[in-house]
Amino acid sequence: MEYGRTYNFSAGPATMPVPVLEEIANEVLNYRGCGTGVMEMSHRSKVYQTIIDEAEADLRELMGIPDNYKVLFIQGGATLQFAMIPMNLLKNGVADYIVTGAWSQKAYKEAQKYGKINLVATSKDRNYSYIPDCSDLPIDPDADYVFIVENETIHGNTFWALPNTKGKPLVSDQSSMFLSGPCNVSDYGMIFAGAQKNVGPSGLAIVIIREDLLNRDLDPKTPTYLDYAIHADNGSMYNTPNCWAIYVCGKVFKYLKKIGGLEAMAKINEDKAKILYDFLDSSALFAGTVDKCDRSLMNVPFVTGDSEKDAAVVAATKAAGFDNLKGHKSVGGLRASIYNAMPAEGVEALVEFLREFEKANA
Numbered sequence: 001m002e003y004g005r006t007y008n009f010s011a012g013p014a015t016m017p018v019p020v021l022e023e024i025a026n027e028v029l030n031y032r033g034c035g036t037g038v039m040e041m042s043h044r045s046k047v048y049q050t051i052i053d054e055a056e057a058d059l060r061e062l063m064g065i066p067d068n069y070k071v072l073f074i075q076g077g078a079t080l081q082f083a084m085i086p087m088n089l090l091k092n093g094v095a096d097y098i099v100t101g102a103w104s105q106k107a108y109k110e111a112q113k114y115g116k117i118n119l120v121a122t123s124k125d126r127n128y129s130y131i132p133d134c135s136d137l138p139i140d141p142d143a144d145y146v147f148i149v150e151n152e153t154i155h156g157n158t159f160w161a162l163p164n165t166k167g168k169p170l171v172s173d174q175s176s177m178f179l180s181g182p183c184n185v186s187d188y189g190m191i192f193a194g195a196q197k198n199v200g201p202s203g204l205a206i207v208i209i210r211e212d213l214l215n216r217d218l219d220p221k222t223p224t225y226l227d228y229a230i231h232a233d234n235g236s237m238y239n240t241p242n243c244w245a246i247y248v249c250g251k252v253f254k255y256l257k258k259i260g261g262l263e264a265m266a267k268i269n270e271d272k273a274k275i276l277y278d279f280l281d282s283s284a285l286f287a288g289t290v291d292k293c294d295r296s297l298m299n300v301p302f303v304t305g306d307s308e309k310d311a312a313v314v315a316a317t318k319a320a321g322f323d324n325l326k327g328h329k330s331v332g333g334l335r336a337s338i339y340n341a342m343p344a345e346g347v348e349a350l351v352e353f354l355r356e357f358e359k360a361n362a
């Protein structure tokens with residue numbers, strides 16, 4: 001591969017598009033002739049204001065974000081959102097959570113610090129290998145919102161249909177599927193994503209929140225930084241933002257626009273995932289762990305059914321120049337994260353390698 005890079009199947013921080021990395025490399029010492037790089041410039045400068053404004057505008061265009069939604073760039077990753085959401089969105093003090101994997105379990109646990117949090121559906125009985133039926137859930141009449149992790153990064157499942165929230169605002173963690181395909185923003189009260197899976201460096205969460213959900217009546221002890229309205233009122237610059245990460249995400253947004261937007265990206269992702277799933281479905285050695293109808297296009301866990309053999313495959317892939325294929329300990333086996341920036345050739349090369357491994361070990 002170019003620059004001696006490996007095919008990196010990391011779940012996050014994850015591989016980035018090479019043209020974006022090249023552009024950033026070219027600008028790192030001197031951003032467009034302004035005499036300093038983006039890492040070194042004031043966030044209050046005109047140049048930086050243009051960078052953040054364009055990032056937001058490009059994201060709005062890509063996703064078709066309606067005007068009554070705010071776009072916020074907040075530090076602390078997706079994890080901090082697990083606390084900010086209940087701190088800001090609970091008014092009745094009640095929320096409904098759907099737990100379909102490790103990340104929604106974490107969010108559910110964190111929210112319990114702040115109110116009456118109901119578990120309205122879960123797929124824990126089969127180690128989160130499917131999405132439960134969410135068409136008629138026991139939604140609490142007092143629920144302030146319903147929470148999902150739309151793509152579970154560790155367990156590899158995706159909501160292909162959103163739950164019926166019976167009119168309550170849906171809050172979705174899209175960290176590991178953000179911008180992987182078209183998204184109808186008005187179906188949600190709030191969408192958020194940690195940047196490092198699909199769009200940029202770690203440490204940044206992108207929050208898209210419907211204006212009427214901004215809470216102007218927070219517990220006065222709420223830390224100022226954890227108030228969405230503060231971020232909204234200050235253009236995500238109440239304090240020094242994660243300037244660098246926002247800049248890089250902005251580059252990725254422009255790149256996605258250039259390749260044809262989210263429809264084009266979805267097609268690429270579908271074709272790419274199909275290469276791997278077709279192989280797994282036809283393999284006598286390997287099998288995917290998630291029910292076919294609920295499989296993720298981004299995170300593909302698979303196993304041989306024998307943990308020693310799994311470890312041997314992981315070691316062999318590593319030796320062959322494929323990186324970060326070891327599955328998370330809660331699922332075992334292997335996991336290929338094939339985000340937007342993973343080229344189809346990377347998946348083809350991996351499948352070819354696994355096919356040869358299977359033959360050699362038959």
Ligand SMILES: *Cc1c(COP(=O)(O)O)cnc(C)c1O
Pocket residue numbers: 012076077078079080103149151152153173174175176194195197202203204
């Ligand atoms: C990675 C991930 C997180 C945590 O992100 P951080 O930025 O490390 O806090 C949360 N939710 C999902 C779905 C993730 O994949």
